[in-house]
Amino acid sequence: MENRQIAISQFGDPSVLVSQVGPIPQPQAGEVLVRVHFAGVNPIDVKTRAGLGWAASENKDKLPWVPGYDIAGEIVSVGEQSERFSVGDKVAGFVGFPLQGGGYSQYIAVPESELSQVPDSVTLEAAAALPLAGQTAVQALDKAGVKEGQRVLILAGAGGVGHIAIQVAVAAKAEVFTTCSEANLDYMATLGAHAVNYKFAPVSERVEEADVLIDLVGGDAALDALNCLKDGGTVVTVPTLSAEMICEKAKLLGFEATGMLVDPNPEQLDALLYMVSVGLVKTEIQQVYPLDQVADAHKQIETGHTRGKILLDMQC
Numbered sequence: 001m002e003n004r005q006i007a008i009s010q011f012g013d014p015s016v017l018v019s020q021v022g023p024i025p026q027p028q029a030g031e032v033l034v035r036v037h038f039a040g041v042n043p044i045d046v047k048t049r050a051g052l053g054w055a056a057s058e059n060k061d062k063l064p065w066v067p068g069y070d071i072a073g074e075i076v077s078v079g080e081q082s083e084r085f086s087v088g089d090k091v092a093g094f095v096g097f098p099l100q101g102g103g104y105s106q107y108i109a110v111p112e113s114e115l116s117q118v119p120d121s122v123t124l125e126a127a128a129a130l131p132l133a134g135q136t137a138v139q140a141l142d143k144a145g146v147k148e149g150q151r152v153l154i155l156a157g158a159g160g161v162g163h164i165a166i167q168v169a170v171a172a173k174a175e176v177f178t179t180c181s182e183a184n185l186d187y188m189a190t191l192g193a194h195a196v197n198y199k200f201a202p203v204s205e206r207v208e209e210a211d212v213l214i215d216l217v218g219g220d221a222a223l224d225a226l227n228c229l230k231d232g233g234t235v236v237t238v239p240t241l242s243a244e245m246i247c248e249k250a251k252l253l254g255f256e257a258t259g260m261l262v263d264p265n266p267e268q269l270d271a272l273l274y275m276v277s278v279g280l281v282k283t284e285i286q287q288v289y290p291l292d293q294v295a296d297a298h299k300q301i302e303t304g305h306t307r308g309k310i311l312l313d314m315q316c
């Protein structure tokens with residue numbers, strides 16, 4: 001048996017993603033071996049592959065490097081002192097974040113403490129869509145202290161983070177506004193958000209008196225959206241590149257503002273899996289690519305217009 005992985009051979013365009021074959025790892029004490037069925041593809045994977053951001057600078061001397069942080073699959077063996085899971089259990093996790101990666105692998109040994117059990121009623125595809133994006137959504141809403149009855153504006157509601165953020169905010173009984181292009185207006189409405197087509201007019205002309213801005217776009221779109229907030233409003237800006245600039249501007253205007261870096265938290269993933277199992281959250285998966293089409297998966301993320309999530313099928 002072999003372990004196929006997708007690695008970044010050098011920084012560059014999607015053609016630098018190569019398939020490599022290695023041994024199947026042995027789970028060490030406290031670890032389990034997971035046969036990965038689906039791996040999530042996130043914008044950070046794409047930026048790192050292009051040589052951008054801190055995950056690239058930290059790993060530049062370790063190429064070829066296997067990216068990927070979202071996995072869902074089944075336990076195939078357990079290491080010593082690993083007691084939480086049995087062979088055959090379905091699990092998902094937000095693994096190796098931020099520096100180790102490794103999710104684009106057919107088999108990966110991970111500490112069992114990093115994994116969540118996937119309920120029977122949740123598919124492994126849905127589970128693979130949740131870890132990084134879902135936890136970013138929950139942590140952004142938590143940081144903003146979103147409460148029942150608040151008016152919450154979420155920029156980029158149709159993306160991987162946004163579609164989950166909308167549903168979690170709606171479940172918390174917030175009134176949710178979001179921005180998207182025309183093709184996603186109906187989809188956003190089905191999730192319970194008031195949707196504004198950002199290509200038609202700036203959101204500041206359409207939304208006012210928001211208590212909270214969850215920015216998933218950054219740059220000029222975020223600066224414009226500051227005008228939607230009421231006095232004393234709260235901003236959480238998620239894209240790291242423009243976070244400092246947006247926080248500075250927001251604070252000058254008298255708002256509470258912060259950037260964030262998502263922090264893996266298995267209990268939070270348990271909660272998200274539960275929400276999916278009871279129908280409070282529905283994951284949207286635009287496309288599942290076979291692992292040998294990983295370059296196409298990265299190209300899709302680079303369009304900036306993915307609806308929901310992109311996954312890799314690691315076993316085909």
Ligand SMILES: NC(=O)c1ccc[n+]([C@@H]2O[C@H](COP(=O)([O-])OP(=O)(O)OC[C@H]3O[C@@H](n4cnc5c(N)ncnc54)[C@H](OP(=O)(O)O)[C@@H]3O)[C@@H](O)[C@H]2O)c1
Nearest residue numbers: 043136156158159160161180181238239260261262305306
């Ligand atoms: N700091 C952290 O810890 C952290 C964690 C996760 C993600 N991030 C960052 O957060 C951002 C969002 O991540 P993601 O996974 O949700 O990305 P994504 O899935 O690639 O986002 C794609 C979505 O963005 C929407 N979009 C593009 N331009 C827009 C605009 N000007 N206004 C409104 N919507 C727009 C698109 O909707 P339309 O097709 O309708 O335009 C599309 O559905 C990325 O920059 C990512 O790197 C940071």
